[in-house]
Amino acid sequence: MEISILFFPLIASIISGFFGRYIGDRNSEIVTSSLVSISAFLSIYVLYQVIVNQYEENIVIVNWITSGSLSVNWSMLIDPLSAVMLVVVTSVSSLVHIYSIGYMSHDPHKSRFMAYLSLFTFAMLMLVTADNFIQLFFGWEGVGLCSYFLIGFWFKKESANAAAIKAFVVNRVGDFGFALGIFLIFYLFGTVNYSEVFQLVPKVLDKNLLFLGLKIKAIDLICLLLFIGAMGKSAQILLHTWLPDAMEGPTPVSALIHAATMVTAGVFLVVRCSPIFEYSPLILSLVTIIGMTTAFFAATVALVQTDIKKIIAYSTCSQLGYMFFATGVGAYNVAMFHLFTHAFFKALLFLGAGSVIHSLNNEQDIQNMGGVWRKIPYTWGLMIIGTLALTGFPFLSGYYSKDAIIEFAYLRGNTVGYLAAFIGIFTAFLTAIYSWRLIFKTFHGDYNNKDLSINEMQESPYIMIVPLIVLAVGSILAGFLFKDLFIGVGNEELFWKESIKFLVPLSDEHPPYSILYSTPILVILSIPISYYLFVKNKNITKWFAEENKPLYKFLLNKWYFDELYEYLFVKPSKKMGTFFWKKIDINLIDKFGPDGVSNLIKKLTVKAVKFQSGYIYQYAFVMLLGFTALLTYLIVSK
Amino acid sequence: MNFPILSSLILLPTVGAIFIFLTKSSSKSNYNSSKYLALFTSFFNFVLSIYLWYIFDPNTSNFQFVENRDWLNGFINYKVGIDGISILFIVLSTLIAALCIVNVCNHITNKLKDFLIAILLMESLMIGVFCSLDLVIFYLFFEAGLIPMFLIIGIWGGPRRVYSAFKFFLFTLLGSVLMLVAIISIYWINGTTDIIELYNLGIEPKYQNLLWLAFFSSFAVKTPMWPVHTWLPDAHVEAPTAGSVLLAAILLKMAGYGFIRFSIGLFPLASEYFVPLIYFLSLVAIIYTSLVALMQEDMKKLIAYSSVAHMGFVTLGIFTFTKQGLEGGIIQMISHGLVSAALFLCVGVVYERVHSRLIVTYGGLVSIMPKYAVLFMIFTLAAIGLPGTSGFIGEFLILMGVFKKSFWVATIASLGVILAAAYMLWLYKRVVFGKVINKELLNMLDLRKSEIFILVALAIPTIFFGFYPEPLLNTIDVSINNLIETYNKQIFLNK
Secondary structure (H helix, E strand, O other): OHHHHHHHHHHHHHHHHHHHHHHOHHHHHHHHHHHHHHHHHHHHHHHHHHHHHOOOEEEEEEEEEEEOOEEEEEEEEEOHHHHHHHHHHHHHHHHHHHHHHHHOOOOOOHHHHHHHHHHHHHHHHHHHOOOEHHHHHHHHHHHHHHHHHHHOOOOOOHHHHHHHHHHHHHHHHHHHHHHHHHHHHHHHHOOOEHHHHHHHHHHHOOOEEEEOOEEEEHHHHHHHHHHHHHHHHOOOOOOOOHHHHHHHOOHHHHHHHHHHOHHHHHHHHHHHOHHHHOOOHHHHHHHHHHHHHHHHHHHHHHOOOOEHHHHHHHHHHHHHHHHHHHHHOOOHHHHHHHHHHHHHHHHHHHHHHHHHHHHOOOOOEHHHOOOOOOOOHHHHHHHHHHHHHHHOOOOOHHHHHHHHHHHHHHHOOOHHHHHHHHHHHHHHHHHHHHHHHHHHHHHOOOOOOOOOOHHHOOOOOHHHHHHHHHHHHHHHHHHHHHHHHHHOOOHHHHHHHHHOOOOOOOOOOOOOHHHHHHHHHHHHHHHHHHHHHHHHOOHHHHHHHHHOHHHHHHHHOHHHHHHHHHHHHHHHHHHHHHHHHHHHHHHHHHHHOHHHHHHHHHHHHHHHHHHOOOOHHHHHHHHHHHHHHHHHHHHHHO | OOOOHHHHHHHHHHHHHHHHHHOOOOOHHHHHHHHHHHHHHHHHHHHHHHHHHHHOOOOOOOOEEEEEEEEOOOOEEEEEEEOHHHHHHHHHHHHHHHHHHHHHHHHOOOOHHHHHHHHHHHHHHHHHHHHEOEHHHHHHHHHHOHHHHHHHHHHHOOOOHHHHHHHHHHHHHHHHHHHHHHHHHHHHHHOOOEHHHHHHHOOOHHHHHHHHHHHHHHHHHHOOOOOOOOHHHHHHHHOOHHHHHHHHHHHHHHHHHHHHHHHHHHOHHHHHHOHHHHHHHHHHHHHHHHHHHHOOOEHHHHHHHHHHHHHHHHHHHHOOOOHHHHHHHHHHHHHHHHHHHHHHHHHHHHHHHHOOOEHHHOOOHHHHOHHHHHHHHHHHHHHHOOOOOHHHHHHHHHHHHHHHHOHHHHHHHHHHHHHHHHHHHHHHHHHHOOOOOOHHHHHOOOOOHHHHHHHHHHHHHHHHHHHOOHHHHHHHHHHHHHHHHHHHHHHHHOO
């Protein structure tokens, strides 16, 4: 039964992808949605078994690669961690499948789209249920591939194609680190299976490697390399540039892949490898720093963007930063909790944004929206719920998970922890501001769209609204219902068991009230502030932007990362390619190699031809010379 | 053991070629009969090679199906036999040759008969290379294989075919001469050219370095390694599709096979000694040619340069002398044989319709040729080394092996994996995605049945071995173990 969770999406994908044109679009949609939904129900059942009956199992499907001491299986590992991920992935995926039936109703390539979505689901499940690093890598690249397909789904758009390649290549940079990490693991431990590697970790703690002339602990290097992979997939600062561009894909894709599931794979990787990361305080600090920097950076950029999807994309980036700094301070379970709740409300926000875009005839710029809340009341109401949950409004899901992250960061008790807590609080405030800015600019104020009269607007069909309602229920209740299970005192042992390693037990104290209450207060205050800034008195923001032009530009251009990378990597690569080709291959190797040799021979033959002039007296003269020379030699040598 | 199956494999295509030669080329029916004859011969040979793989015993490292006949008064013996390494290349050769013949039958009209004869002869020679157990026999097959290739480029090639053919010939000849000298010296030193005997005797350490270099000069040109790679892009560009396929899929593999069988097998000490050289050249090949590939405007040249980079991985893997590296190298060669063949066929498909290899000519093919887009995508991904394709198994194992030897070499080589994604996806995007701008493309037909057949025949093993490479790994397992053991023993004895 467990294996069918994996293979239903694959079967769905094959049916829809290869036979879609024979069975028709509608049937493809039904087949994929229902098979993935069955997977979702089965996953929920598995999680139930895990919680209630302590069910754990490692199912080996078939052996994959055997080469010397390397032995890798196709397998399905079910433990608390993967069970949680199974539920997140399949449930969001099935809702997105259903939603897509409505959203993509005018698209000519529906069955192809559904096939990609299902294939993605399969790859993601392979990723989370792997029992070894290479299957994990398989899923890892597989989800990247599907992401590439889906970002570039509208293949006629130049920008979509460019974004797809960018996503793939930037992810490859991360994968480069990840792959090296796997090689190092294999080199050190002689195996790539989790259970064996994790057991052996304490034995290599003293091992040092020479790296750039520095002595570095092997464990630190492993963690660093794995984390580079995680940074790529989870769009952390330096390797984040692909995520905003990835919004070129259809919106359901953004919800599923670029919010709820794939981008959280990096967090999952760090949590899965907690038995290694726990022994590397150095890299854990780095994880915290990168996480909090990303959280802050993305939130600042989100403040000034005007594309509704890009704002949410940066918000995702920022929330992923939160998850990372939670893992960095050793609160892996809290990171998982935020991952869990985030999947609901971020998918809700994306799908809600999709519903807005759908109703506004593919308009994505929030400057061309406004005042439409009466026209699309369901979408509006659901988006409000999503926003409340995201900002961490008290008693909604984000409140429990995000506040817990800040608390645990504080309780870690070191400098990095305090700093992370402080930045966490400040970023939470920024999050609230930009989220409400989005809501107010989209739904309130004056209607600004010239292309579409407001009366023509229609609410999205039920097939799109119903999945939103399910997600909204999740956004409201997931935090409250699951907080004890995920982060309850003592549940590190009781629920997570072996799947997460805590070297230092989590503190069960409470941080001071100033920390405890500051976030909710800021979050609540931000609603009237944003209302004033973005609806009542718009001149203030305008004036502020005018006054601080460089800062505004800096944020609008996303801290100039794209330009920097273009200058540092893309252009030099192209220049070097041309140089090697034109200068070295053609002008050096060929010129002196084959062409040189043939020219030389030509010249020599031209010279040789002169000898054969055909005049007898010349030949006779040469013979005479030779004869004289020979004779002289004989005489002299005697 | 009584039935000379290897000789049959070698001779069968030649016999087919003779029959085709004897048919009259004038009438239409004879024209067809030569087609059928070629198809029948090559497919029968493919089935025979599969049968050989089936009855092959993977549990012993000894050479199997050995045939030994006196030739030249016992001075040189015609000796053939196979182990786990050669059998895979034999199957690859018969498969690719058969698919080439399908391709040629459907595309070539000018001197078809001669083309078929050339391919069949080449098939004979290639199979001969992979099962010879005598250096002189090996040399004969190895060099004779150039002749049909030379003719294929020179007769059926593009406008600059003569230049390319000569460049190809000049480069390869240079290495070959040195190898011949080395083979003669080995006979002087050890009194035999029998490979099994030479394995047992071993070659005196003081001669190894020079001999190794002589063999290397021949293999390096054929691999091709940087800086003697420049003949490859030209040869590919001018060669007809089937020629490119044979060249990329099999001719290049003879060098990789040679490295394993001769360089490591006969000269272990020299191989160890020259490791830095090989690593350096392979790394340059990987990074340098990947960057050059990025900037190519001609589809065939791009894929040709990517071949150089992929073969760089192979040499890297082979010279790790580790289980993973060697096995990865072999899988990478098989995989590259399938994938590069398919990519050249993909270029051939559009070239045949529009007569342009330039990337800018195309764009938006997905709306016109959806089936083509799917198959081309599969091979693009395999070239990138995506998990789930055979390319991944090869590259990943190689890098695992390399990592054991050197962190930095593995790191730099891994950079090539990023570049591969960049140039292949960019190529695919420019050719297949986007809007159709060139109106000429609108009349293009999607893949014909024969084209689908060829590409699917290549796609199935590419994907199957990506998910389940055990059949390949099982076959080479014992032979590789033996190779590494012998190698380590030699190194140990001489320390």
